[in-house]
Amino acid sequence: MGPSRFDTVHHAEPDSFRQMLSEFAADKSPKKISLAGGMFWDEEGKIAKMDVVEKATKQLGPHIWERHGYLPTQGHASFIRQAQNLVFSEQLVQSCLSGIGPRLTSFQTVGGTGANHLGTLFLARNLRPRRVWIPHQTWEGHSRLWQRASDFGSRGQEALELRFYPYHDATNNCLDFQGMIGVLEQESEPDDILLLHACAHNPTGIDPSREQWEAIANFCSARNIFPFFDMAYQGFASGSFDDDAWAIRHFVHGGHELCVAQTFSKSMFLYGERLGALHLVTGSTDAAARAQSQLSRLQRDGISSPPAFGANVASEIMSNPELRGEWQREVGMIHKRVMTIRKALVEELTRLGTPGEWDYIEKQVGMFTCTNLTLEQIDLLKTRYHIYVRHSGRLSIAALANRAAVTYVATALDTVVRETSKSHRCRVTIPGLGPRDISLKTSAADALPSQS
Numbered sequence: 133m134g135p136s137r138f139d140t141v142h143h144a145e146p147d148s149f150r151q152m153l154s155e156f157a158a159d160k161s162p163k164k165i166s167l168a169g170g171m172f173w174d175e176e177g178k179i180a181k182m183d184v185v186e187k188a189t190k191q192l193g194p195h196i197w198e199r200h201g202y203l204p205t206q207g208h209a210s211f212i213r214q215a216q217n218l219v220f221s222e223q224l225v226q227s228c229l230s231g232i233g234p235r236l237t238s239f240q241t242v243g244g245t246g247a248n249h250l251g252t253l254f255l256a257r258n259l260r261p262r263r264v265w266i267p268h269q270t271w272e273g274h275s276r277l278w279q280r281a282s283d284f285g286s287r288g289q290e291a292l293e294l295r296f297y298p299y300h301d302a303t304n305n306c307l308d309f310q311g312m313i314g315v316l317e318q319e320s321e322p323d324d325i326l327l328l329h330a331c332a333h334n335p336t337g338i339d340p341s342r343e344q345w346e347a348i349a350n351f352c353s354a355r356n357i358f359p360f361f362d363m364a365y366q367g368f369a370s371g372s373f374d375d376d377a378w379a380i381r382h383f384v385h386g387g388h389e390l391c392v393a394q395t396f397s398k399s400m401f402l403y404g405e406r407l408g409a410l411h412l413v414t415g416s417t418d419a420a421a422r423a424q425s426q427l428s429r430l431q432r433d434g435i436s437s438p439p440a441f442g443a444n445v446a447s448e449i450m451s452n453p454e455l456r457g458e459w460q461r462e463v464g465m466i467h468k469r470v471m472t473i474r475k476a477l478v479e480e481l482t483r484l485g486t487p488g489e490w491d492y493i494e495k496q497v498g499m500f501t502c503t504n505l506t507l508e509q510i511d512l513l514k515t516r517y518h519i520y521v522r523h524s525g526r527l528s529i530a531a532l533a534n535r536a537a538v539t540y541v542a543t544a545l546d547t548v549v550r551e552t553s554k555s556h557r558c559r560v561t562i563p564g565l566g567p568r569d570i571s572l573k574t575s576a577a578d579a580l581p582s583q584s
């Protein structure tokens with residue numbers, strides 16, 4: 133073949149997670165284990181299914197094929213109503229006096245990624261914020277999607293600026309609340325957007341306390357900041373859907389306008405079905421109607437209408453009190469299982485006497501834990517033990533399917549930590565640059581690329 137008109141197209145930056153998935157798939161070792169992804173595995177190492185999802189799918193039986201026509205642009209009406217109730221509570225949505233129903237507009241989306249995508253595009257175009265504040269660290273999609281949205285919704289010559297606020301205190305393995313509020317107080321301005329994880333923060337597993345949420349809500353009111361909640365793990369932080377939605381409901385009670393990106397990928401194990409929703413609470417019914425028309429336009433141009441299968445199943449579960457109860461119980465059991473795995477991992481590392489502090493793993497919640505493993509240690513885990521960990525040091529606790537996996541991972545961690553602890557190096561993640569190993573004898577500035 134001769135030259136191509138695409139010869140000048142640059143290779144896009146490789147996606148390190150996708151690369152890791154391909155490496156994992158090609159790894160022939162029977163011992164291999166991936167702690168990199170965000171799915172649950174059963175005891176036999178297969179992708180986990182929820183009993184209630186299987187039951188609802190069976191119950192729908194042949195009807196599922198009667199309901200597979202195109203959904204409306206906004207999505208499956210019953211699913212949307214139930215998804216709203218799950219986030220905000222039926223009472224808050226429907227109460228005649230204080231209900232937000234008429235001020236709430238919601239769209240079914242292509243998973244949580246689609247909800248974030250639709251939300252970022254809509255806000256960038258219609259609010260035209262100067263800045264968005266993103267926690268450091270966070271789910272990697274946030275920076276990418278906000279960057280993309282900023283290309284679409286610029287304020288004339290002024291591009292939307294992505295700024296990071298401190299979140300994780302890696303030394304003490306807790307929330308850096310003072311750092312977070314300090315930076316926001318000093319540097320944020322009215323009409324900025326503040327991205328918040330509603331519960332079970334990915335990747336740290338650390339959430340603000342209720343008092344801290346109250347302080348964040350007060351700060352948003354005082355500074356006139358727009359909160360954007362991402363809620364990917366409702367039920368996984370506490371075992372209760374209502375408790376995990378507390379922060380969002382608190383903001384709504386406080387009269388905030390806000391957005392919520394929601395996904396059922398995790399809470400129903402519906403990963404590949406791509407089921408999510410974007411909710412927008414506005415200050416007036418008129419604003420809700422205007423916003424709805426703009427969101428409708430974006431949705432129509434982007435995906436025309438969302439996928440039907442997952443919405444039919446989720447709607448069947450959430451609108452049937454018996455199935456809804458079973459679902460809540462199953463999510464409660466999953467939460468307990470994750471806490472048991474966390475405990476088992478800490479016990480094993482303690483029994484082995486692995487250097488370092490590991491207790492924090494048990495104090496965190498949700499699927500992930502954020503470690504201070506160095507790139508050298510992460511590389512050794514892969515090459516020697518076929519254990520795959522993200523460069524950020526995040527471990528998926530949910531991937532430790534059984535006791536044998538916990539023991540294997542703990543033993544591998546113990547060996548690599550002992551072997552490498554002599555090199556006095558640690559890993560830091562620099563916003564915009566990603567993870568870097570630095571020597572403890574030097575400063576973080578050594579990790580920055582040379583200016584020359």
Ligand SMILES: Cc1ncc(COP(=O)(O)O)c(C=O)c1O
Pocket residue numbers: 170242243244245246248271273329334362363364395396397398406407408
């Ligand atoms: C915080 C957060 N938001 C959004 C998503 C994306 O969700 P989905 O897989 O449904 O697109 C994830 C997935 O890991 C997540 O952790």
